Amino acid sequence: MTVLELRQTSKTYGAGPTEVPALRHVDLSVDEGELVAVMGPSGSGKSTLLTIAGSLEEPTSGEVLVCGRALSGMSRNERSRLRRRVIGYVFQDFNLLAGLTAVENVSLPVELDGTSIKAARDLGMRALDELGLADRATRFPDELSGGERQRVAIARAVVGDRQLLLADEPSGALDSNNGDAVMRLIRSACQRGVAGVVVTHDAQLASWADRVVFLRDGRIVDQTLPPAGPESLLAPSGNP
Amino acid sequence: MSVRHALLALLSEGPKYGLQLRHEFEARTGEVWPLNVGQVYTTLQRLERDGLVESDNAVEEGPQKGFRITADGEEELAAWLRTPPDLSSPPRDELVIKVLVASRLPGVDVHEVVQAHRRYLVQLMQEWTRLKEYAADRDLSFALVVDAELFRLDSLVRWLDAADGRIKRAAVEPVAPARPGLPKIPRKVEVRP
Numbered sequence: 135m136t137v138l139e140l141r142q143t144s145k146t147y148g149a150g151p152t153e154v155p156a157l158r159h160v161d162l163s164v165d166e167g168e169l170v171a172v173m174g175p176s177g178s179g180k181s182t183l184l185t186i187a188g189s190l191e192e193p194t195s196g197e198v199l200v201c202g203r204a205l206s207g208m209s210r211n212e213r214s215r216l217r218r219r220v221i222g223y224v225f226q227d228f229n230l231l232a233g234l235t236a237v238e239n240v241s242l243p244v245e246l247d248g249t250s251i252k253a254a255r256d257l258g259m260r261a262l263d264e265l266g267l268a269d270r271a272t273r274f275p276d277e278l279s280g281g282e283r284q285r286v287a288i289a290r291a292v293v294g295d296r297q298l299l300l301a302d303e304p305s306g307a308l309d310s311n312n313g314d315a316v317m318r319l320i321r322s323a324c325q326r327g328v329a330g331v332v333v334t335h336d337a338q339l340a341s342w343a344d345r346v347v348f349l350r351d352g353r354i355v356d357q358t359l360p361p362a363g364p365e366s367l368l369a370p371s372g373n374p
Numbered sequence: 375m376s377v378r379h380a381l382l383a384l385l386s387e388g389p390k391y392g393l394q395l396r397h398e399f400e401a402r403t404g405e406v407w408p409l410n411v412g413q414v415y416t417t418l419q420r421l422e423r424d425g426l427v428e429s430d431n432a433v434e435e436g437p438q439k440g441f442r443i444t445a446d447g448e449e450e451l452a453a454w455l456r457t458p459p460d461l462s463s464p465p466r467d468e469l470v471i472k473v474l475v476a477s478r479l480p481g482v483d484v485h486e487v488v489q490a491h492r493r494y495l496v497q498l499m500q501e502w503t504r505l506k507e508y509a510a511d512r513d514l515s516f517a518l519v520v521d522a523e524l525f526r527l528d529s530l531v532r533w534l535d536a537a538d539g540r541i542k543r544a545a546v547e548p549v550a551p552a553r554p555g556l557p558k559i560p561r562k563v564e565v566r567p
Binding site for chain 1: 495497499503506527532535538
């Protein structure tokens, strides 16, 4: 099933002589269980693509469908509900609320969606536990390491029954081991059926994806071919 | 990769047979560098000739012949470990040359050339990352080899990204013509351990 679909999506900032096209006629679809990385230099439109896919911004033209439903046909309330229930967002700088503990941060979107505090907390604990953070549940963000904070942010993005995980440079300033840990978690969420989109300029992060699309000047200019499988690297003829 | 020093390293753990050395070499390099049995014996013969290993003279040549490291061998191994490999002169990198040529050729879209190489490198990295995902936690040597390969490929992608940006900027604001006094790229720099 296609979870996210962008059809001929364009976004232009400003108007007239100061008009800046950020996205131009982008077609992209991401299936259930698939992890797609969007690579491109800064200013290529990566973050715009993600905010539009996450319904945080509206496209100037074209259509965005999440789980088969067009965002343009939804009311503000419906879109807010979609963001709380279906879409999880991981930001570069974590965006955790400093006054809430790890588990309160993770359960907040579920609680805001009308679930009881107790049930939301249980879901939050389960998400933290899956990411190996159960013993950090009552810590505040400033009592956690950078890697732990980003894992809490991922737990918040997958808590409950999210179907679409959007991540903007999710390894931020983390070192490569922590960056790997973040991508492992995102991949395992996808293996459980979540559709994932990671935007990054970092090829090591992007290489965790099933498919990498390349963005340049707001256009998708290329994408990777389906993988040949790791065995090809160890075959005697293809030995690097 | 120095097979010679890898064999000395294995023998520094204790005496071993030729066949055993081959198996251990492959296992320790994450089976990424297969080694033929002939290479092992030729290298062992040279090590013996140079007095860095000793063998059981009584036994005939073959998989059952045992080898051990000598004091000179230990010294050679210790010195080799601490000698930096020669990275002082820029390698003649085929990728760099292709991009340089593409940037000068009329009628060639250099960005398209860069992207073709970038896509290929990222695809290779995807395959190495799959290997890392499935196997790296089980074997330290393998994990180190996979990391090295990923960082190497990553550095090439980063160079392509930088080149792409530089070429794009140069098209907008052409760079000043090279002056005769352009500094020379060092061809050979002495490296002290």
